[in-house]
Amino acid sequence: NAGVTQTPKFRVLKTGQSMTLLCAQDMNHEYMYWYRQDPGMGLRLIHYSVGEGTTAKGEVPDGYNVSRLKKQNFLLGLESAAPSQTSVYFCASTWTANYGYTFGSGTRLTVV
């Protein structure tokens, strides 16, 4: 099915470990986004990309890095995980303002 695929779906990390979350979309969307959602809260934007080879910071970028080497993939990296990064991470993609976003099903990350 066309859409946004996130891997992995679940992960437990120890403090200080690193990992990469992968987001892949097959809709040829230009814009891609990474959000995090903490319990009982709305989504907060971490980083985003307006096209292949571009990335930019959102409202909560500290502790994260991203890359968009291919149009269809947007990677979110945690270089040294901290317990404060325990959250559910969502990836999304879209074309322009006149289109809705398509979200992935999320990655539940726990840092112990």
Next chain:
Amino acid sequence: DAKTTQPNSMESNEEEPVHLPCNHSTISGTDYIHWYRQLPSQGPEYVIHGLTSNVNNRMASLAIAEDRKSSTLILHRATLRDAAVYYCILRDGNTGFQKLVFGTGTRLLVSP
């Protein structure tokens, strides 16, 4: 980003219509009104969006006030599957890049 105001929660009975309000008194002329919903343990799902005119799709209807300072998402016959958090979001259509800024939304409870 222009802000939206939604009630924290609403209740409905199954098969009854539901009207979810949203106030956006600082909306600009180029802001699209987007609605998303998030079912438990899932990523947000696009519902509907509009600019000035009322909009209908297979999921819902969007009624936009003439002055555009408020809007209402209408679910014509609520089902148990419609129990979710509904987010009303403004998205500027005049910029080359757009991001969704999520508030806390309205939690819709549907009773059998």
